[in-house]
Amino acid sequence: MYILLCNGSPRGIRGFSEKYSDALAKGLAEHPNVQIEKVNLNRIAGHRETAERLAGADCAVVIFPLYTDAMPGMTMAFFEELKPYIGSLENISLGFIVQSGFPEHIQSRAVEKYLERLTEILGARYAGTAVFGGGMGMNEKRIALVHRLGREFLPDKRFTKETLALTTPMETIPLPARVLVGILGLTPLVQMPWILQLRKNGAYSKRNDRPYE
Numbered sequence: 001m002y003i004l005l006c007n008g009s010p011r012g013i014r015g016f017s018e019k020y021s022d023a024l025a026k027g028l029a030e031h032p033n034v035q036i037e038k039v040n041l042n043r044i045a046g047h048r049e050t051a052e053r054l055a056g057a058d059c060a061v062v063i064f065p066l067y068t069d070a071m072p073g074m075t076m077a078f079f080e081e082l083k084p085y086i087g088s089l090e091n092i093s094l095g096f097i098v099q100s101g102f103p104e105h106i107q108s109r110a111v112e113k114y115l116e117r118l119t120e121i122l123g124a125r126y127a128g129t130a131v132f133g134g135g136m137g138m139n140e141k142r143i144a145l146v147h148r149l150g151r152e153f154l155p156d157k158r159f160t161k162e163t164l165a166l167t168t169p170m171e172t173i174p175l176p177a178r179v180l181v182g183i184l185g186l187t188p189l190v191q192m193p194w195i196l197q198l199r200k201n202g203a204y205s206k207r208n209d210r211p212y213e
């Protein structure tokens with residue numbers, strides 16, 4: 001069985017997504033006769049070839065970081081490269097891992113829906129989306145959970161519901177914590193890194209611009 005793991009982070013092997021990919025691959029590799037291939041999507045020039053490989057795989061899992069409640073542009077560019085395969089991937093099981101900095105599951109709900117619909121449009125079998133919030137780094141517990149997702153992925157070629165439920169149990173942070181974060185967010189301590197970035201990029205004077213209005 002040929003399983004393709006695609007890393008959709010612009011940071012490639014240096015990013016956190018690669019660690020998820022590694023842990024998943026280790027879990028999958030516990031099964032006999034499994035050939036796992038890992039690819040990075042951070043070179044758009046390679047997308048067509050990767051799309052061909054995906055179309056010929058038994059299973060594929062696309063792993064990417066949440067960027068502004070959606071996906072990195074290069075992950076989207078890769079999904080668009082799958083256009084020639086619309087409706088023809090009935091032999092493949094397609095799953096996703098979305099990992100992000102903030103701890104709430106709710107911010108990944110829209111992209112989760114998109115991924116399910118994308119799989120449907122491609123005609124593939126939906127293996128599920130594992131959402132990991134609060135991922136500023138990878139601890140042992142999380143590595144073990146991703147490893148478990150990989151181990152349990154076979155033989156049914158899908159993530160198990162029970163383990164998916166353990167990934168990001170918090171839908172939204174409780175109201176008092178939200179109020180506190182809102183207040184802290186206005187303080188110079190929290191604002192300073194953003195201000196420095198804006199200044200560094202010559203964009204500070206444009207910080208209140210509303211280009212889409």
Ligand SMILES: Cc1cc2nc3c(=O)[nH]c(=O)nc-3n(C[C@H](O)[C@H](O)[C@H](O)COP(=O)(O)O)c2cc1C
Nearest residue numbers: 009011015016017065066067068069099100101102
């Ligand atoms: C441009 C950009 C946008 C981001 N947007 C979000 C976001 O909307 N929500 C969130 O929780 N984290 C967000 N993050 C944090 C990343 O999802 C998080 O750091 C992730 O672990 C990075 O994975 P990587 O190292 O594989 O690229 C963003 C990071 C960047 C650079």
